[in-house]
Amino acid sequence: MIKLQNVSKIYQLGEDKVEAVNKVSLHIKAGEYCGILGSSGSGKSTLMYLIGLLDRPSSGKIIINGDDVSKLSDVELSKVRNHKIGFVFQSFNLISRFTVLENVLMPTKYTKGKLDFDVHKKAEELLKKFGIYERRNFFPNKISGGQQQRVAIARALIMNPSVIIADEPTGNLDTKTGNEIIKLLESLNKELGVTVIIVTHEKDIADRTNRRIYMKLYTGTV
Amino acid sequence: MVMPGSGFNSSSGFGAGLVGGVEFDEKDASSVSRVAGVEYTVPLYMSTVKAEAGGNETTAYLFGVNEDYFNLMNEEAEFGELFTKSDVSSKAKVAVIGSKVAEELYGDDENAIGKTVRFEGMRIKVIGVVANTGDSQHDTSIVIPYKTTFGSVNPDKTFWAIYVGVSSKEDIESVKEEIKSVLSKRYSEDDFSITEQTEILSMINQIFDILNIVLVAIGSISLVVGGIGIMNIMYATVTERTKEIGVMRAIGATERDILLQFLTESLILSVFGGLLGLIGASLTVLVVRIFFPASISLFAVIITFAISSGIGIFFGVFPARRAARLSPIEAIRYE
Numbered sequence: 001m002i003k004l005q006n007v008s009k010i011y012q013l014g015e016d017k018v019e020a021v022n023k024v025s026l027h028i029k030a031g032e033y034c035g036i037l038g039s040s041g042s043g044k045s046t047l048m049y050l051i052g053l054l055d056r057p058s059s060g061k062i063i064i065n066g067d068d069v070s071k072l073s074d075v076e077l078s079k080v081r082n083h084k085i086g087f088v089f090q091s092f093n094l095i096s097r098f099t100v101l102e103n104v105l106m107p108t109k110y111t112k113g114k115l116d117f118d119v120h121k122k123a124e125e126l127l128k129k130f131g132i133y134e135r136r137n138f139f140p141n142k143i144s145g146g147q148q149q150r151v152a153i154a155r156a157l158i159m160n161p162s163v164i165i166a167d168e169p170t171g172n173l174d175t176k177t178g179n180e181i182i183k184l185l186e187s188l189n190k191e192l193g194v195t196v197i198i199v200t201h202e203k204d205i206a207d208r209t210n211r212r213i214y215m216k217l218y219t220g221t222v
Numbered sequence: 223m224v225m226p227g228s229g230f231n232s233s234s235g236f237g238a239g240l241v242g243g244v245e246f247d248e249k250d251a252s253s254v255s256r257v258a259g260v261e262y263t264v265p266l267y268m269s270t271v272k273a274e275a276g277g278n279e280t281t282a283y284l285f286g287v288n289e290d291y292f293n294l295m296n297e298e299a300e301f302g303e304l305f306t307k308s309d310v311s312s313k314a315k316v317a318v319i320g321s322k323v324a325e326e327l328y329g330d331d332e333n334a335i336g337k338t339v340r341f342e343g344m345r346i347k348v349i350g351v352v353a354n355t356g357d358s359q360h361d362t363s364i365v366i367p368y369k370t371t372f373g374s375v376n377p378d379k380t381f382w383a384i385y386v387g388v389s390s391k392e393d394i395e396s397v398k399e400e401i402k403s404v405l406s407k408r409y410s411e412d413d414f415s416i417t418e419q420t421e422i423l424s425m426i427n428q429i430f431d432i433l434n435i436v437l438v439a440i441g442s443i444s445l446v447v448g449g450i451g452i453m454n455i456m457y458a459t460v461t462e463r464t465k466e467i468g469v470m471r472a473i474g475a476t477e478r479d480i481l482l483q484f485l486t487e488s489l490i491l492s493v494f495g496g497l498l499g500l501i502g503a504s505l506t507v508l509v510v511r512i513f514f515p516a517s518i519s520l521f522a523v524i525i526t527f528a529i530s531s532g533i534g535i536f537f538g539v540f541p542a543r544r545a546a547r548l549s550p551i552e553a554i555r556y557e
């Protein structure tokens with residue numbers, strides 16, 4: 001489903017070159033539950049943004065559902081992100097001006113054309129399932145971190161994506177709530193068959209996944 | 223054509239600063255009319271009044287003149303008729319009104335004929351309507367025989383100007399001299415002035431031209447300053463929301479979506495500014511209306527919204543483009 005062939009990402013910092021991702025080849029199949037493990041600064045986030053089509057590689061090829069990403073326009077990439085990929089971030093990244101429900105509905109606002117499901121019903125279903133329906137009209141700063149991350153996962157799921165990419169989703173949470181979030185992501189993979197990619201530096205979390213990809217520090221390789 | 227006088231009526235405040243303050247009376251009018259070469263003499267009483275008819279009200283210029291006024295101004299009745307010499311001498315309660323007054327009070331020009339208009343405690347019958355001249359002073363005027371003003375409106379029986387028409391252009395200079403010497407017998411020379419209409423017109427035009435240039439200059443500067451203000455606000459907004467922009471890109475917003483979103487915001491900002499300006503202008507006009515006829519045209523409203531939208535788009539494009547061109551990952555990593 002997502003294939004990386006010899007993908008590198010090099011940041012140019014003045015004279016210095018940072019090879020955040022170096023000649024990585026990967027194949028992530030539909031329905032996988034996969035962990036990307038590595039210490040801080042090893043290039044996990046960079047790799048994740050490449051897989052999530054937020055960034056283009058310096059060299060190498062990324063193929064998603066048979067399409068070469070380098071041949072897709074901004075509009076096409078945005079469409080893939082909108083329909084197929086759901087992002088979950090370490091710092092939740094909810095929009096503070098909008099309520100919980102509005103945040104969950106955000107991705108549907110960027111969809112061109114009509115959707116074949118009732119977005120409001122779907123949003124309410126997700127909020128109910130995650131136990132935050134009562135908080136739907138709250139603003140993000142009025143709910144706890146665990147609840148915010150649930151809202152973020154609901155937002156990632158609203159478009160029925162085939163992949164969820166979570167970048168250190170437990171990084172800003174205590175161990176207990178973190179575990180709940182991981183269980184939630186796990187259940188999405190088991191029950192809905194969504195491909196889940198979790199980026200983490202915590203070994204405990206990675207151990208629960210079905211497949212582990214280790215990033216090595218300084219070399220940017222897998 | 224010579225316009226002597228303009229020893230203004232100090233209480234009405236017209237022409238302030240132009241000339242010192244005598245007020246002419248009928249005696250002056252008749253002595254001016256006896257000057258050789260003068261074809262007709264029009265004494266002019268002028269004030270603003272609140273006119274009322276059938277529940278409608280409007281502010282208008284009231285002119286008290288004689289029948290020659292219409293020759294002098296080249297005015298003809300579009301509907302009804304003009305008043306005559308006998309109307310003047312009989313103090314007839316009749317009026318010829320401008321088309322704007324007719325519209326405000328009676329809905330349309332033709333409808334006004336035969337109706338009554340009330341102001342300053344007088345009831346006057348409208349016998350004629352003058353076609354729209356495009357000149358706001360004439361279109362918002364109520365013209366009545368000058369003798370009819372004697373009484374409640376003009377108890378002192380004075381005029382603030384006397385218009386004079388001459389039979390031939392060559393006579394203008396000599397008529398001017400003659401009128402000056404006639405009036406000098408009663409008034410000191412500093413107390414009145416004699417101006418050719420072309421002179422006074424070009425003078426007024428010049429003043430308005432300068433005023434216009436100054437206003438347009440102030441307006442343009444304000445627009446540019448306002449536009450730059452909006453641009454700065456939008457740049458600040460873009461910076462402040464960098465992370466949000468990154469998130470929106472991640473959940474599927476295209477560059478175009480982001481561009482349009484910020485452009486819309488700057489448009490809303492500038493159109494709101496235009497709206498505030500219009501409200502300010504309306505309040506000013508409401509105050510000015512008490513003294514002079516004034517209004518805001520639909521054209522001015524349209525222009526206001528057109529220009530403020532233009533400013534919003536022009537100055538909003540740069541910040542909106544910056545927002546759209548942010549790299550999604552750098553926006554997301556931004557703290």
Ligand SMILES: Nc1ncnc2c1ncn2[C@@H]1O[C@H](COP(=O)(O)OP(=O)(O)O)[C@@H](O)[C@H]1O
Nearest residue numbers: 011013018020039040041042043044045046047
């Ligand atoms: N925009 C950037 N410009 C320059 N260097 C960057 C940029 N983003 C990340 N890096 C560098 O790339 C390396 C990998 O970063 P990252 O992918 O965030 O690692 P991780 O998520 O594993 O902590 C780090 O050394 C980081 O400093």
Ligand SMILES: [Mg+2]
Nearest residue numbers: 044045167168
């Ligand atoms: Mg990271």
